[in-house]
Amino acid sequence: MKQLLLVFGAILTFNLNAQNPDPNFDLPWITSSIGYPAKEATGWVSTNVLTHALISATNPTTVTQSATNCAGTSSMRVETQNFNLGPLPPGFVDDTCGFAFTGGLVLFPSARLVDGFAYNQRPVQITYCYQTAPIAGDTSGVAVSLWKWNGTTRTYIGAAKKTYTSTVTAMTPATLTIAYSSTLTPDSMCIYVASSYKFSGTTIRYGAKKGSTIHVDNFIYPASTVGVKETSVNEMNVVAYPNPANTLFYVNTESSDAKNLEIIDLTGKVLERLPFNDGKVKADVSKYYMGIYLYSVTDSNNQRLKTGKFTITH
Numbered sequence: 001m002k003q004l005l006l007v008f009g010a011i012l013t014f015n016l017n018a019q020n021p022d023p024n025f026d027l028p029w030i031t032s033s034i035g036y037p038a039k040e041a042t043g044w045v046s047t048n049v050l051t052h053a054l055i056s057a058t059n060p061t062t063v064t065q066s067a068t069n070c071a072g073t074s075s076m077r078v079e080t081q082n083f084n085l086g087p088l089p090p091g092f093v094d095d096t097c098g099f100a101f102t103g104g105l106v107l108f109p110s111a112r113l114v115d116g117f118a119y120n121q122r123p124v125q126i127t128y129c130y131q132t133a134p135i136a137g138d139t140s141g142v143a144v145s146l147w148k149w150n151g152t153t154r155t156y157i158g159a160a161k162k163t164y165t166s167t168v169t170a171m172t173p174a175t176l177t178i179a180y181s182s183t184l185t186p187d188s189m190c191i192y193v194a195s196s197y198k199f200s201g202t203t204i205r206y207g208a209k210k211g212s213t214i215h216v217d218n219f220i221y222p223a224s225t226v227g228v229k230e231t232s233v234n235e236m237n238v239v240a241y242p243n244p245a246n247t248l249f250y251v252n253t254e255s256s257d258a259k260n261l262e263i264i265d266l267t268g269k270v271l272e273r274l275p276f277n278d279g280k281v282k283a284d285v286s287k288y289y290m291g292i293y294l295y296s297v298t299d300s301n302n303q304r305l306k307t308g309k310f311t312i313t314h
Contacts, residue, residue: 020117021102021191023219024265026072029065041065041076043117046100047083056084062098062195068215070129070171071289075217076100078195080138080208096208098195119146119189119224122158126176126191126221127291133167134195135209140164141197142216144176146186157186163197164214171217191219220291223309236306238297244311247286249295253279253306257299264294273298285312 021043029039038048038061046063050056059081066077080098103115132140143161147154158180193216196208239252251261253276261281263272271288274281276297285293290312297306 020268021219023221024072025065025069025074025076025217027269038063039065040100043102043104044076044100045103045115046078047081047098050083050085055086059083063100066215068131068171069217070173071218075129075131075171075215076193077213077215078140078193080135080196080210080212082210096196096210098208098212099193099197101192102190116145116147116188116190118187120185120187121222121224122146122180122185123178123221125178126160126219128174128176128219129171129217129289130164130174130214131168131171132164132195132214133169134165134212134214137207138165138195138209138212139197139207140195140212140214141193142174142176142214143192143197144178144189145192146178146189148182148184148187155182155184157182157184171215189221218289218291220289222292223294236297238306238308240295240308240310244313245285246313247284249283249285249310249312251281251283251295251297253297255279255297255305257305258297259300260298260302262296262298262304263288264296286314288312290314 022041025041027042029041031037031039036049036052038051040046040048040063048061048063050059051061062079062081064077066075067073068077069075078098078100080096082096085095101115102117126144128142130142134140141161141163143159145159146157148157158178160176160178162174162176193214195212195214236255237253241250258276258279261274261276261283262270263283264270272283274283292309292311295308295310296304298304
């Protein structure tokens, strides 16, 4: 079988405007604006692009939203399948594969895929859940890369990967521990998931087996400060504890402007909104998966007065 390039050569370009990915796969999946019929998770690109009529309308949908999950309602399921590549040049993509990565589509000046999204932190670890069933001899896996764009090329900042050769029948926590090769602060990050993931440098080797699958869910990493304002303690006196929280998380303030507390995930999705009672809120966080979250104190107009971060551990 031909090699599958993780980075699609000329069609993949750096783009800081790529949409932030849904790390939990709970948001409604969307159809591409350039005509391939299979839906994808918000902020992700996958082998579903091969369902476009210009390639082959008979190609299978290989990446789907699954009810299997470890948090929320859904996960992403990736399955290795065979494809009819139609007019695509040899080596453009493997005819047997299944993958997804954080990225998007750019339509101008020409239609192309982009990998990565704006991100400016240096996480030590990224956690997620997975369940996998590789066909004998195959390998599934998850990887992450961080880099910085210098105007013409990427400078890679750090990376990590995990591969799986054995079947795991239940959603299981996993951790990517990032090894850094530079002291620079990245400006983007990309997460890669593949049901057939045999690495040799930057390529996947021969050996992808039709029917191999992997589910992934609940990617957790420190929130980027791109587009996130965290107010200082001096602007509003807020006491938030314990941090990390296990089952309960408390927020207290003497400000009469504080009306509600929002619990927010790293995509900016408001998971819960709780009213203050005499300047106090008690949030039950036992239902959330462990990781890093945001909290915001809002006024009667839902304007955020104070934003901070806290960690949930179980």
